Amino acid sequence: KAGVTQTPRYLIKTRGQQVTLSCSPISGHRSVSWYQQTPGQGLQFLFEYFSETQRNKGNFPGRFSGRQFSNSRSEMNVSTLELGDSALYLCASSSRTATNEKLFFGSGTQLSVL
Amino acid sequence: GENVEQHPSTLSVQEGDSAVIKCTYSDSASNYFPWYKQELGKGPQLIIDIRSNVGEKKDQRIAVTLNKTAKHFSLHITETQPEDSAVYFCAASRPTGGGNKLTFGTGTQLKVEL
Numbered sequence: 001k002a003g004v005t006q007t008p009r010y011l012i013k014t015r016g017q018q019v020t021l022s023c024s025p026i027s028g029h030r031s032v033s034w035y036q037q038t039p040g041q042g043l044q045f046l047f048e049y050f051s052e053t054q055r056n057k058g059n060f061p062g063r064f065s066g067r068q069f070s071n072s073r074s075e076m077n078v079s080t081l082e083l084g085d086s087a088l089y090l091c092a093s094s095s096r097t098a099t100n101e102k103l104f105f106g107s108g109t110q111l112s113v114l
Numbered sequence: 115g116e117n118v119e120q121h122p123s124t125l126s127v128q129e130g131d132s133a134v135i136k137c138t139y140s141d142s143a144s145n146y147f148p149w150y151k152q153e154l155g156k157g158p159q160l161i162i163d164i165r166s167n168v169g170e171k172k173d174q175r176i177a178v179t180l181n182k183t184a185k186h187f188s189l190h191i192t193e194t195q196p197e198d199s200a201v202y203f204c205a206a207s208r209p210t211g212g213g214n215k216l217t218f219g220t221g222t223q224l225k226v227e228l
Contacts, residue, residue: 004157033214043158043203043218056215090157094214102148103214105157 002027004093004106012112018079021109025072025093031055032074033103034066037088046089049074078111086113116141118206120219127194128227135222137204138186144206147180147187148216152201161202162189194226 005024013019025032033056034046045058049068066076072093078085088110092103117140127133139147145166150158164171164178164187171178175194180187191198201223205216 031214033216035216042220043205043216045215045217048214056210058215092157101214102160102163103216104160105150107155107157 004091004104006089006091006106006109008109009107010110010112012114013081014114015081015083017081018077019081019111021076021078021089021091021111023074023076023091023093023106025074025091026095026104029093029095029104030072031094031101032068032072033092033094034074034076035090035092035105036060037090037108038086043090046076081113083113085111087111116144116206116208116217118204118217118219120204120222122222123220124223124225126225126227129194129196131194133189133191133194133198133224133226135189135202135204135224136186137188137206137219138184139206139217140185141206141208142185143208145209146207147178148205148207149176149178149189150203150205150218152203152221154200158203191224194224196226196228199224199226 007022031050033048048056052068063079068074088108090108092105094101120137148163151161152158175192177190201221204219
């Protein structure tokens with residue numbers, strides 16, 4: 001069974017640009033979550049989608065948004081990039097058959113903002 | 115919101131020794147506690163988890179204990195091997211009306227020396 005797939009693996013952008021990251025969950029998983037990982041702040045929750053609906057949201061500005069498609073694939077968008085947005089963005093999927101089900105992470109997209 | 119503290123930040127052990135990583139959480143409603151292992155260039159990998167109705171869980175060389183009263187949980191790795199070297203994260207989650215939202219500790223860099 002294939003794991004969580006994130007594309008692209010690496011991305012370099014400049015301040016003010018926008019970026020879209022993609023995530024394909026494990027087959028059969030309907031929940032997709034996004035996390036930001038930085039050396040200073042660690043792993044922080046961005047948002048979670050289930051059946052195309054955002055169910056939970058972290059404490060990030062509105063520049064961070066996401067969506068989920070009918071096939072459970074998800075995209076995350078960051079607009080007006082800032083230097084502080086440089087981070088590893090991780091996607092995790094879950095079968096969500098019960099509350100607090102196991103999360104399986106992808107390898108992430110390393111975003112560098114210059 | 116939930117706050118998870120993790121100690122130590124770095125841990126160096128000799129091959130064959132045991133390693134213990136400790137975490138405390140603040141939200142008494144948290145009921146799910148996973149542990150993740152992250153190797154360089156990869157996403158976090160779930161290695162073991164425990165729910166609040168269980169005090170201890172073991173999987174081969176890895177065990178997790180939970181003390182709900184004191185609000186702390188620990189990861190125990192016995193007979194450490196060089197391949198155990200990685201960053202380990204604890205996390206906590208509470209029911210969120212059907213969603214998944216993990217709050218992570220700051221990580222422990224484990225180094226197993228030959």
